[in-house]
Amino acid sequence: MRGSFLSRRAVQRLRQLAIYTLGSVKIKLLLSCIIALTVIALLSGSGFMGWNNHSAALDQLPVPRKGYAIVMNTWKRYDLLKESISHYSLCRWLESIHIVWSEPNPPSDSLKKFLNHIVESNSRGGRRVELKFDINKEDSLNNRFKEIKDLNADAVFSIDDDVIFPCSAVDFAFNVWQSAPDTMVGFVPRVHWVDRSKGGNDYYVYGGWWSVWWTGTYSMVLSKAAFFHKKYFGLYTSEMPASIREFITKNRNCEDIAMSFLVANATGAPPIWVKGSIFEIGSTGISSLGGHSERRTQCVNRFVAEYSRMPLVSTSVKAVDSRNIWFW
Numbered sequence: 094m095r096g097s098f099l100s101r102r103a104v105q106r107l108r109q110l111a112i113y114t115l116g117s118v119k120i121k122l123l124l125s126c127i128i129a130l131t132v133i134a135l136l137s138g139s140g141f142m143g144w145n146n147h148s149a150a151l152d153q154l155p156v157p158r159k160g161y162a163i164v165m166n167t168w169k170r171y172d173l174l175k176e177s178i179s180h181y182s183l184c185r186w187l188e189s190i191h192i193v194w195s196e197p198n199p200p201s202d203s204l205k206k207f208l209n210h211i212v213e214s215n216s217r218g219g220r221r222v223e224l225k226f227d228i229n230k231e232d233s234l235n236n237r238f239k240e241i242k243d244l245n246a247d248a249v250f251s252i253d254d255d256v257i258f259p260c261s262a263v264d265f266a267f268n269v270w271q272s273a274p275d276t277m278v279g280f281v282p283r284v285h286w287v288d289r290s291k292g293g294n295d296y297y298v299y300g301g302w303w304s305v306w307w308t309g310t311y312s313m314v315l316s317k318a319a320f321f322h323k324k325y326f327g328l329y330t331s332e333m334p335a336s337i338r339e340f341i342t343k344n345r346n347c348e349d350i351a352m353s354f355l356v357a358n359a360t361g362a363p364p365i366w367v368k369g370s371i372f373e374i375g376s377t378g379i380s381s382l383g384g385h386s387e388r389r390t391q392c393v394n395r396f397v398a399e400y401s402r403m404p405l406v407s408t409s410v411k412a413v414d415s416r417n418i419w420f421w
């Protein structure tokens with residue numbers, strides 16, 4: 094009798110104790126959650142702004158053995174050229190800038206002087222960025238993929254003069270490329286698919302941004318903003334069938350699709366799409382005009398005929414910087 098009374102009291106006290114400690118555990122948990130969320134919010138606050146976020150959080154990316162080279166395609170838009178060179182010359186790990194020049198007149202002395210001055214004043218901390226003009230006699234879209242002599246870097250960041258990505262996004266994309274140096278790594282995905290309504294032979298359709306958004310898959314990244322290995326310049330200029338290059342010069346379109354075909358044929362693998370916010374500083378080019386996607390579709394089918402197969406591989410993988418994500 095007594096024993097059971099005692100034990101009942103003991104059980105009661107134990108239960109009280111348990112409720113008390115449970116309560117304090119809950120409060121502690123809640124407190125730690127609040128503290129953790131505050132810390133996360135403070136840490137990633139700088140990530141939200143993105144634009145000038147070169148420093149703090151990004152210092153954790155490993156220092157590469159070699160940097161990368163920017164190959165920038167430009168056409169008679171000197172203000173855009175100045176703006177993007179001013180921006181990109183601030184990015185760490187940039188070794189050299191090559192401006193692909195296809196205008197009939199060579200760059201003016203004042204433009205060269207201006208750009209050299211910007212690049213020099215943006216080269217800091219023992220880092221020297223080299224600036225070069227690659228002057229072309231012929232005006233062809235193939236110029237942007239010509240081989241560059243004496244290129245120290247293996248990685249090329251191919252970019253149009255009217256798109257700007259924050260250095261943090263470029264650094265991250267470069268980091269992704271280092272994990273897969275044979276692959277094209279870029280910010281602007283596009284997709285293709287088979288149109289079975291066109292009868293027996295495989296007929297392919299080129300899909301723009303909305304198709305990628307709708308399906309969540311892609312099979313190309315455009316060379317207006319992509320990293321790839323410099324060896325593909327040589328393959329593009331010397332190994333790829335000349336008829337493809339001639340088609341591109343004549344139609345003034347699709348050099349980016351041709352590069353996607355070339356890399357996919359060489360690797361048998363899809364490209365990698367990297368998340369990054371884009372800032373278009375120029376008016377949007379031909380892609381906003383009507384009939385654009387029909388012409389791109391023609392290119393895809395033409396190139397499939399040249400390769401006698403469809404080399405592009407689709408994927409739904411997207412690379413994101415996990416430091417900018419709250420919950421994972």
Ligand SMILES: *[C@@H]1O[C@H](CO)[C@@H](O)[C@H](O)[C@H]1NC(C)=O
Nearest residue numbers: 328332333334355358359400
């Ligand atoms: C495509 O890849 C095959 C096999 O690697 C190669 O033999 C061929 O030359 C490539 N085609 C082009 C156009 O590069």
